[in-house]
Amino acid sequence: MKFRLYLETDLNRVFTKSLGAIAAAELDVILTHCLMASETKISPVEEGRTSFLDFDFDGERDALVEQLGRLSATAAAFAVHAPSSLEPLPLREQLAFGTEVVTAQRYRGKTSERLTRLMLNVASAADTSKAVDDRSVLDPMCGRGTTLNWALLYGARATGLDLDRRALDDYATFLEQWAKINRYPHKMRRYKKQNTECRHFDFTVAADRAVLAGKTVPDIRTFHAPAHSGAVAVGRHAMIVSDLPYGIQHQARSDSNRKPTPIGDLVENVAALWPSRIRTGGSVALSWNTKTLRASDLSALLERAGFDTVGTRGFEHQVDRSISRDVLLARRSNRI
Incomplete structure (x- = not known):
């Protein structure tokens, strides 16, 4: 038809x-x-x-x-x-909350809201980990939480890591304000700066107090840590979804000077940890600038880390003169 x-x-x-x-x-x-x-x-x-x-x-x-x-x-x-x-056709979005939790934040460098939703959609489609009751998402470079907020709307647990403490502070403040304005019962726990687990905050929210009382794990958990840190216990997830940095501003090695590292080195370092952070059959969706890393090279990096590329085409689009953005979809294989 x-x-x-x-x-x-x-x-x-x-x-x-x-x-x-x-x-x-x-x-x-x-x-x-x-x-x-x-x-x-x-x-x-x-x-x-x-x-x-x-x-x-x-x-x-x-x-x-x-x-x-x-x-x-x-x-x-x-x-x-x-x-x-x-x-x-009678379409229904079936979101847990209103989309203002995604759209209300405005700041320079914010990840595209539409592209982030697209990546979660295709990652969910490619996920074969069978984690129907635990649809959890990890963003290893979460910034101020666009990916985590979409995961919240989809009813999935979300975990994020980022090196920028100020961005995480601003994100926590926004979530509290959003919940209060909309009168959603919620819990926010902010951790001390020097806690050994690198936790930054845990956030739990629900439409009513009875549902909130029944939740045993936070909806959103963040860590103040680099994406490649193996010391952070983030658990295993069904999906890894992230918008990779378009230049070389993110650090990929734990040196004291925090020198910027090329995007290929960053992906190689963080992808080596991903098999321990994603279930077998779980999916990875990444957006990146093809002018700084070719699609074939990104696929090769993920394959060496134990992931199989899922055939996708048609996502590449020009952002500006220096950025051509694409989306790559992969799945954790059974061979690791």
Whole structure:
């Protein structure tokens, strides 16, 4: 059967030209890995200021509707019975809280909200760890928590590491303010600066006090530590999702001068730890600047660390003259 997916108009100029191709790539991953569709043809179409995707799907319709509601650029979806006969599909986002927890923060260098949601979607689709009751996400370079906030909305536990204490402080303050403004019962525990576990804060939130009382682990846990630190006990997760630095500003070695390290060295150092931080069959979704690291080199680094690259294409898009961004999807293999 034929379906049509209308896409949200993006005010961000970065996605304006590439919206159709990126949305088609995301839909392809969802159809292939979540709905087990084989060789589905997806056609991006533009008519005036409207962008949409036409595609065929012969599987279970309810399962398709559930997945379409989660896509990062979905505005509306229809079953196509004839060229002029469209049946609206009842899409539901099924988010735990309002999206303002993702959109309210504004600061220079913030990771794209739409791209982050896309990465979580494709990572979830590729995850075969069978952790249905424990959909946990690790962001080893979390900054002020865009990835962690989307994980919270999806009902997944989220863990983040970052070297920037001020960013983590600002993030903790934002979460408390957001919960208070929306009157969500919550708990925030901030740790002392010199605790041996490098913990920074634990945050737990719920729609009502009864649900909050029943939670035994925090929804969001952060550590003030470099991504490559093996001393931090972050546990094992179903997914690792991160927006890698676009330049060379992140440190990859624990030297006292904190000299910047090329992105390839950073990935090599942190990926060596990931097999111990992700379950077998768990997925990795990374966005990065292809002008600083080729896709083939990034794939090779992950494969040496024990991950198999999952075939994806169509995510690359130009951000500005010096940044061309792409998304790579991989899965922890059984050979380690």
